[in-house]
Amino acid sequence: MHHALAIKEKGYTPHTRHLNTDGSPVYTNRLILETSPYLLQHAHNPVNWYAWGDDAFEAAKRLDRPILLSVGYSTCHWCHVMERESFEDQEIASFINSHFIPIKVDREERPDIDAVYMDAVRMLSGGGGGWPMTVIMTADRRPFFGGTYFPARDGDRGAHSGFLTILRYFADQYANNRQALLDRAKETTQRIEASAGPQPAAGIPGSKAFDLGVRQLQGNFDATDGGFGHAPKFPRSVIIDFLLRYYRRTGDQRALDMATVTLERMAAGGIHDQIGGGFHRYSTDSKWLVPHFEKMLYDNAQLAEAYLEAYQVTDRSDFAEVARTTLDYVLREMTDPEGGFYSATDADSPTPDGKQQEGWFFTWTPAEILAVVGEKRARIIDETYGVSEAGNFEGRNILYVAQPLPEAAKALGMSVEDLSSQLRKAREQLYRARELRPPPHKDTKVITAWNGLMISALSKGARILGEPRYAEAARRAAVFIKTNMKTGDRLRRSWREGEAKHDAVLDDYAFLAAGLLDLYETTHETRWLSEAIALHIELRDKFWDRKAGGFYFTASDAEALLSREKPYYDGAEPSGNAVAAINLLRLYEFTTNEGYRDMAEQALKTFGRYMERAPTAVPQMMGALDFYLDEAKEIVIVSKSPGEGVKPFMKSLAERYLPNCAVVVTSEGKQAEQLEHLVPLVEGKVAIDGDTTAYVCEKHVCKLPTKDPEVFAGQIATVSPLSN
Numbered sequence: 048m049h050h051a052l053a054i055k056e057k058g059y060t061p062h063t064r065h066l067n068t069d070g071s072p073v074y075t076n077r078l079i080l081e082t083s084p085y086l087l088q089h090a091h092n093p094v095n096w097y098a099w100g101d102d103a104f105e106a107a108k109r110l111d112r113p114i115l116l117s118v119g120y121s122t123c124h125w126c127h128v129m130e131r132e133s134f135e136d137q138e139i140a141s142f143i144n145s146h147f148i149p150i151k152v153d154r155e156e157r158p159d160i161d162a163v164y165m166d167a168v169r170m171l172s173g174g175g176g177g178w179p180m181t182v183i184m185t186a187d188r189r190p191f192f193g194g195t196y197f198p199a200r201d202g203d204r205g206a207h208s209g210f211l212t213i214l215r216y217f218a219d220q221y222a223n224n225r226q227a228l229l230d231r232a233k234e235t236t237q238r239i240e241a242s243a244g245p246q247p248a249a250g251i252p253g254s255k256a257f258d259l260g261v262r263q264l265q266g267n268f269d270a271t272d273g274g275f276g277h278a279p280k281f282p283r284s285v286i287i288d289f290l291l292r293y294y295r296r297t298g299d300q301r302a303l304d305m306a307t308v309t310l311e312r313m314a315a316g317g318i319h320d321q322i323g324g325g326f327h328r329y330s331t332d333s334k335w336l337v338p339h340f341e342k343m344l345y346d347n348a349q350l351a352e353a354y355l356e357a358y359q360v361t362d363r364s365d366f367a368e369v370a371r372t373t374l375d376y377v378l379r380e381m382t383d384p385e386g387g388f389y390s391a392t393d394a395d396s397p398t399p400d401g402k403q404q405e406g407w408f409f410t411w412t413p414a415e416i417l418a419v420v421g422e423k424r425a426r427i428i429d430e431t432y433g434v435s436e437a438g439n440f441e442g443r444n445i446l447y448v449a450q451p452l453p454e455a456a457k458a459l460g461m462s463v464e465d466l467s468s469q470l471r472k473a474r475e476q477l478y479r480a481r482e483l484r485p486p487p488h489k490d491t492k493v494i495t496a497w498n499g500l501m502i503s504a505l506s507k508g509a510r511i512l513g514e515p516r517y518a519e520a521a522r523r524a525a526v527f528i529k530t531n532m533k534t535g536d537r538l539r540r541s542w543r544e545g546e547a548k549h550d551a552v553l554d555d556y557a558f559l560a561a562g563l564l565d566l567y568e569t570t571h572e573t574r575w576l577s578e579a580i581a582l583h584i585e586l587r588d589k590f591w592d593r594k595a596g597g598f599y600f601t602a603s604d605a606e607a608l609l610s611r612e613k614p615y616y617d618g619a620e621p622s623g624n625a626v627a628a629i630n631l632l633r634l635y636e637f638t639t640n641e642g643y644r645d646m647a648e649q650a651l652k653t654f655g656r657y658m659e660r661a662p663t664a665v666p667q668m669m670g671a672l673d674f675y676l677d678e679a680k681e682i683v684i685v686s687k688s689p690g691e692g693v694k695p696f697m698k699s700l701a702e703r704y705l706p707n708c709a710v711v712v713t714s715e716g717k718q719a720e721q722l723e724h725l726v727p728l729v730e731g732k733v734a735i736d737g738d739t740t741a742y743v744c745e746k747h748v749c750k751l752p753t754k755d756p757e758v759f760a761g762q763i764a765t766v767s768p769l770s771n
Contacts, residue, residue: 502562
């Protein structure tokens with residue numbers, strides 16, 4: 048089969064400026080054999096790429112060359128730029144092929160490699176990291192140079208030293224001054240090894256850590272536009288979780304205000320896709336107006352959950368609507384026919400003249416809007432969403448909520464109800480028109496961890512919004528992973544086009560287990576609780592640090608890299624250690640197995656000094672601490688027959704923000720008997736007088752059972768204040 052056809056059959060159309068007269072690519076390298084869309088994007092570069100593996104390192108030793116490691120992902124804008132400028136450049140490619148062994152890595156498939164070498168980049172450059180990541184290292188994998196994006200040549204984009212100059216310098220140094228590079232590589236490797244994993248703290252922090260976190264956030268809060276700090280602004284859902292937890296336990300209005308203002312401004316901004324739902328990656332400005340247009344599954348899962356929980360706290364229907372449209376976007380556009388969820392869509396999209404331009408798919412001119420919706424609705428769109436002839440992004444318009452609906456309605460001489468109705472119809476028209484445009488590239492990898500986050504969001508969406516279809520989507524995704532992403536007993540990280548690859552890491556186990564616990568509490572199907580327990584047995588056996596506590600990022604039998612990381616801080620995704628700690632506390636409440644609580648305690652001690660010193664860097668771990676310090680609710684609802692009379696009690700649960708709990712719904716007889724071996728708290732609980740009965744317990748001591756949903760609502764509403 049011709050290579051161009053082979054790559055198309057894998058679901059990706061090659062793009063290269065080097066074509067034969069028949070339109071086929073001139074160059075084809077080893078990446079043609081991969082399934083990762085990011086690697087396939089580079090399969091027709093003139094660079095002679097290797098995938099990460101023994102072949103590359105053996106070639107480096109045999110040819111006595113350094114390794115050029117390039118790490119990115121398929122929807123990364125600056126990865127595309129560096130590809131066009133450098134990796135498609137024949138002069139640069141020829142130099143790389145003659146002096147280096149080049150390796151391409153998809154960071155989404157191999158986050159273990161990415162994490163280790165990102166640490167190296169920060170150490171070597173003295174700055175932050177990012178993608179594309181560029182590392183030059185020895186054949187034994189020790190780095191001596193690191194950076195991110197580099198323009199191709201001196202002077203390009205104002206650069207003092209372009210990529211080709213850097214390559215020439217290190218090729219010369221490797222040939223003529225190698226010992227200096229080897230010394231630097233040794234020193235960097237030692238620093239990476241020394242920094243991997245924190246030391247245990249003396250004890251578990253108390254409530255003062257929460258107070259410090261809120262003060263730190265207040266000092267960094269943008270009261271006008273929401274969010275924290277200056278541009279660029281990232282939607283850190285873990286901060287919202289921290290603030291809502293703090294408000295629940297203290298009643299501090301300032302914490303709730305910081306959360307709700309941030310959620311309001313993000314929902315109104317261009318970072319929120321006003322037409323299709325969902326959120327872009329981050330805002331390049333302080334007002335959430337101009338986004339970086341890629342859409343990531345992990346962002347949308349976390350944001351949907353943040354808006355759902357804010358809806359529970361505030362009863363604001365606008366927050367519920369944002370959550371609903373975000374979940375609907377994922378089901379509509381990011382779901383594999385078999386049930387798994389895709390990873391991301393690109394920031395760049397094709398323009399009518401065939402060029403790739405960031406954000407073109409999502410932006411509009413007034414004339415385009417007029418042609419789609421007609422004069423009346425065009426005026427409504429223009430007034431509400433800030434459309435102008437000049438535009439707000441490269442001559443086009445990013446739609447954002449320019450003013451509150453009552454003000455827009457007044458300006459248009461309409462009622463708010465009529466305006467809302469017209470806007471809804473206009474958005475539907477614009478969405479259908481937008482779908483006729485060439486779409487951004489979609490990365491159709493299914494990542495276990497990110498699917499776990501989405502299973503959580505959908506499960507909570509089903510429960511809180513009363514939407515059974517969300518539970519069904521979560522269930523299908525869970526079945527998909529169980530069916531397709533296990534090789535024997537081994538969980539895999541990534542799946543695409545029928546092939547599961549790469550060993551799962553901590554995040555995959557922890558996020559999936561969290562999702563399955565949420566799915567269990569929504570569907571009451573015991574299999575998901577059993578699956579979550581099995582995942583944590585695997586984590587205990589292969590990831591747990593028995594000496595110092597906490598989980599390593601990779602399994603004990605995984606590929607040995609320069610260090611075995613033990614992540615604790617929250618980035619774009621929450622820390623796997625924090626999510627695992629919360630899972631352990633939840634599993635303890637379900638099972639009464641003290642081993643789970645002991646491991647959670649040790650993890651909190653291990654990472655305690657970070658919570659004490661910089662709680663805003665570890666807000667998800669603060670969530671685990673909040674759970675640990677709380678009087679968590681153990682809730683058992685028993686009916687005479689499956690599902691009978693359960694809805695009023697589930698409605699009370701849906702309306703109550705209750706982050707620290709374990710919810711079990713069962714029926715008398717066989718179902719309860721089968722569940723008792725997993726959840727001992729079920730034993731002896733019956734539907735009193737044949738009526739559905741709720742039992743609310745704390746520390747395995749129960750309040751009086753009740754058949755009255757209103758009494759039940761009062762029992763779950765009690766909150767224990769934060770204390771040392």
